Amino acid sequence: xxxxxxxxxxxxxxxxxxxxxxxxxxxxxxxxxxxxxxxxxxxxxxxxxxxxxxxxxxxxxxxxxxxxxxxxxxxxxxxxxxxxxxxxxxxxxxxxxxxxxxxxxxxxx
Amino acid sequence: xxxxxxxxxxxxxxxxxxxxxxxxxxxxxxxxxxxxxxxxxxxxxxxxxxxxxxxxxxxxxxxxxxxxxxxxxxxxxxxxxxxxxxxxxxxxxxxxxxxxxxxxxxxxxxxxxxx
Numbered sequence: 505x506x507x508x509x510x511x512x513x514x515x516x517x518x519x520x521x522x523x524x525x526x527x528x529x530x531x532x533x534x535x536x537x538x539x540x541x542x543x544x545x546x547x548x549x550x551x552x553x554x555x556x557x558x559x560x561x562x563x564x565x566x567x568x569x570x571x572x573x574x575x576x577x578x579x580x581x582x583x584x585x586x587x588x589x590x591x592x593x594x595x596x597x598x599x600x601x602x603x604x605x606x607x608x609x610x611x612x613x
Numbered sequence: 614x615x616x617x618x619x620x621x622x623x624x625x626x627x628x629x630x631x632x633x634x635x636x637x638x639x640x641x642x643x644x645x646x647x648x649x650x651x652x653x654x655x656x657x658x659x660x661x662x663x664x665x666x667x668x669x670x671x672x673x674x675x676x677x678x679x680x681x682x683x684x685x686x687x688x689x690x691x692x693x694x695x696x697x698x699x700x701x702x703x704x705x706x707x708x709x710x711x712x713x714x715x716x717x718x719x720x721x722x723x724x725x726x727x728x
Binding site: 538546600601603 | 617646648654655656657658661669671672704706716717718719720721722
C-alpha cells in the first residue's frame, strides 16, 4: 500500500528555498494530499494540505501537478528549525493516513 | 489549550507483561487514531476510534492488541504479553470531526521498550 514516493534525504542551505517532491501516481480524485513533518523524538506536526489547487500558509506552499500525480512542498526560506522528516500522505476515505518513510531534510548553516 | 497528551512518555516492560498506553485528545475532539512507528520507519496506522466505538481497526495486529475510547477518560491502547517486536514509538492523534480535509493533531508519543 505504498501510495507515495519521496526521496530519502535532501539538503538545503539555511535561508534558501527548499522543494520537497512527492509522487503519488495512484491517487484517486477524492484523495487529499497532506504534508506533515516530524522533528526528532516528537510526534508529527501538520504542515499543509490540498486537493487540486496550489495552497499557501504561513509555514509553506504546496504545488500540486495538474494531473495530481505529484506534488511539491516548498519551504520558502529554510531555517535550522526546519530540519525534520517530511511526510507526504494521502488521506483516504476512512480518515486513515498512510505514512511512507518520508524525506529527511538537513539544513546546513 | 492543551494539545494531545500521552502517558507515559517512556515505558519499559519485560516480555510477557502488559503495556497500557493512554491518550487524552485535544479538548472538543471526539476522534482518536493510534499509530506505531518502528525504528527508522514511518508511522503505521493501527486503529481509529470515536467515543465508545471502534470505527476502523484494520491496522491492529489480530492478537494481543486492543484499544478503547470510553465515554469518560482517555483512550487506551493495551498490549498483552508483550514481545521484543512490540518495541516502538506509539503515537496518538485526534481530530474534531471526520473528513479527508481535516488535520490530525499528534501527541508526543509513548516509547515502549520490551526487555
